[in-house]
Amino acid sequence: MKKSIQSIQNKFKVVSSVYFLLMLIVYSGYVFLFNFRMSKSEDWMSKSILTQENVETIAQFGSWSERIEILFIISFVLASVFFIFQKQLLHFAKVNLLLTVSIFILSVVFYFVTSLTIFQLLLPLMNLAIFAVILVIYLLIKGMVKKFSKDNIVRSV
Known part of the structure; x- marks a missing residue:
């Protein structure tokens, strides 16, 4: 029995570590792409003439940055679903x-190494x-519904 509890705890540690590292890698990729896009934009703007190709390249880097932000959000949502079903929300909260x-x-x-603002870095x-916040609201509503249904069952008995 002890062995199975330890293996479950190890599973959560591995999943948490992978999630944590994936999120940091995705965040670093976002910063790299956003910074590259901004520096390219500044370079091209200093030349005062932007070609259509330059505008398309800047837009493409913007699109990639947005996709990385979406990947960041999707990773969070998938991890939260995993930890909710495993009933390990406290562990998930600690990792986050x-x-x-x-x-x-x-x-x-x-902030000190790139030309990005704190707002851009924390986006x-x-x-x-x-x-x-949506996750917390969901959990609160779920808890209230569960408590309400238990109260009604106790009252009817």
Whole structure:
């Protein structure tokens, strides 16, 4: 029995570690692409003449940045679904707290190394916050419905 509990805990540690590292890699990719796009845009704008090809290239990098933001959100949603079904929300909250702190620290480092603003660096995290709020609201409603249904069952007996 102890062995199976340890293997389950190890499974959560592995999934959490993979999720954490994937999110940091995706975030770093977002910063790299966004910074590259902004520096290319500044270079081309300094030449004062933008060709249609330059505009298309800038738009393409913007599209890639948006896709990476979407990948960031999808990873969060999939991980939250996994941890909800496994009833490990506290563990998920701890991993996301660590992820948030890590992204804040990386943002400060990237702020001094790149030409990006703090807002641009924290944009994926802000988008993620919306989904986190939706998740909390869902869990609160689910808890209230469960409590309400238990109260009605007890009263009817």
